[in-house]
Amino acid sequence: MAEAKIRLYLDQPLAEGQALALGEGQANYLFNVMRLGRGDAARVFNGRDGEWRAEVEQAGKRQGILRCVAQTAPLVAPPDLWLLFAPIKKARCDFIVEKAVEMGVARLVPVQTRFTNERFREDKAQAHAIEAAEQCEATFVPPVEALQPLDRLLSGWDASRRILWADEGLLGQRALLQAEPGPWAVLIGPEGGFAAEERARLGACDFVTPVSLGPRILRADTAAVAALTLWQTTLGDWR
Numbered sequence: 001m002a003e004a005k006i007r008l009y010l011d012q013p014l015a016e017g018q019a020l021a022l023g024e025g026q027a028n029y030l031f032n033v034m035r036l037g038r039g040d041a042a043r044v045f046n047g048r049d050g051e052w053r054a055e056v057e058q059a060g061k062r063q064g065i066l067r068c069v070a071q072t073a074p075l076v077a078p079p080d081l082w083l084l085f086a087p088i089k090k091a092r093c094d095f096i097v098e099k100a101v102e103m104g105v106a107r108l109v110p111v112q113t114r115f116t117n118e119r120f121r122e123d124k125a126q127a128h129a130i131e132a133a134e135q136c137e138a139t140f141v142p143p144v145e146a147l148q149p150l151d152r153l154l155s156g157w158d159a160s161r162r163i164l165w166a167d168e169g170l171l172g173q174r175a176l177l178q179a180e181p182g183p184w185a186v187l188i189g190p191e192g193g194f195a196a197e198e199r200a201r202l203g204a205c206d207f208v209t210p211v212s213l214g215p216r217i218l219r220a221d222t223a224a225v226a227a228l229t230l231w232q233t234t235l236g237d238w239r
Helices: 024-033 090-103 122-135 150-155 196-203 220-234
Strands: 007-009 019-022 041-045 051-059 064-073 081-085 107-112 162-166 184-188 208-211
Touching (some): 007 024, 150 196, 196 208
Parallel strands (some): 162 208
Antiparallel strands (some): 051 064
8 A cells, every 4th residue: 555645634524434525726736736646545634533544536627535544643632732922924923833733732822912013814824724734744733713912811811721921021030830730821922022011911910920931032933932842841742
């Protein structure tokens, strides 16, 4: 049996014998770009049912059908960790989404802060998360929430989920996290950092744990990777 190298996200139920109808974009990619034909195989996943080997049953220019043959990997969910981030310039925001998927995040939550000046497209970010999952062999795709103000987010926050706040005000202190496992979120600020009133609000929340990310100011996208690494190696599934 030939190895299936192509990996594709399909938002359809996956099970043995399940037929999978392809849209025009997916058919074009598999049959015109990647040159798959009848009997060839691809690996497919939907973020819920693990990964499956699926063989081409019908191949057309604008449509096609795959059929699931066997499961190749189970669903592996990430730790119960959310990433809260202020949108930055598109390429760097795409980097944050991509690395969050690779590093194991269960939900992506964009927040509007006082110094957030960039537009955010939830659908574009979700598509980028799917692409990242396709590339990094993930079987889970974190949902991307709609942009919401930081103040509203904190007002309705479930205190049982703690927030790890990457606080640039702690510059120079050792990056140390001593906390209990459980549901968590990592909060990364915008370019320019948090406003004084936002820092005061975060500091007054019992469920917020501020932490330094070292002796140098990090860009927002670098800070996201650093904070996720700190959490994963301390409380997550990298231990």
